[in-house]
Amino acid sequence: MGNIQASDPVPAAAPSPQGRCPQRLQAIGRRIRGRRRQLGISAMATAAAAGMSRVTLHRIETGAASVTLGALMNVLDALDLSFGQLEGAEDLGAQAAITTRAEAIELAAYPLLQQLAWHVQGTGTLSPAEAAGLYARQRRRLDQEELQPQERQLIALLTHAIPEPDVPA
Structure with missing residues (x-):
């Protein structure tokens, strides 16, 4: 095992959402939950269609900053939403x-x-x-x-x- 050199990439901790970001994440989550409910699809079925756990879907729908962009995109695909429909x-x-x-x-x-x-x-x-x-x-x-x-x-x-x-x- 070698020592970590200054030039070695060290994974940084995920930054905390700042400014309006927490509110925007929550708004995006509400939009996703609203679309799922509008379609009459259960959280379990949506999570399965998106290839994730129901807990991860819940984290997306509540605006948790720690979910991956890939997980978000899978949910959007499962609910036939575009990225552009989320905000606004x-x-x-x-x-x-x-x-x-x-x-x-x-x-x-x-x-x-x-x-x-x-x-x-x-x-x-x-x-x-x-x-x-x-x-x-x-x-x-x-x-x-x-x-x-x-x-x-x-x-x-x-x-x-x-x-x-x-x-x-």
């Missing part, structure tokens, strides 16, 4: 509340909405409810690939905040 879901409700309190949505900022509102004369704005209604009525024709990120976010906020109107088939 907690803030969606607050953003949606702000959006629906807005008096008007500027059409010029949202190219697709501007096209959908071709019949609106004399104003460059719509109420959040009017915008949500237009998007809902035209949802089959929306090409998500062509939407700009800010318009995609507006649709998500409006969908979250405003109940979908009855749309004739």
Whole structure:
């Protein structure tokens, strides 16, 4: 057995989460648990599908910082979630509340909405409810690939905040 040299890699202890990280980890865990419950899948079945113990899944769902990225990715795959869906879901409700309190949505900022509102004369704005209604009525024709990120976010906020109107088939 040799002595450890200064150039030998020594595994460092895992850093403690700092700042907002603990809250973000907990929010991610809540999102994962919510998705699992939404799908009606038990913790045991999810853990088995992800190739881990139920305890590890519990640690992920409670926001423990010590779980591996690989374990997290296995759970996401088992629940058909993308990494990008994890954060921001907690803030969606607050953003949606702000959006629906807005008096008007500027059409010029949202190219697709501007096209959908071709019949609106004399104003460059719509109420959040009017915008949500237009998007809902035209949802089959929306090409998500062509939407700009800010318009995609507006649709998500409006969908979250405003109940979908009855749309004739």
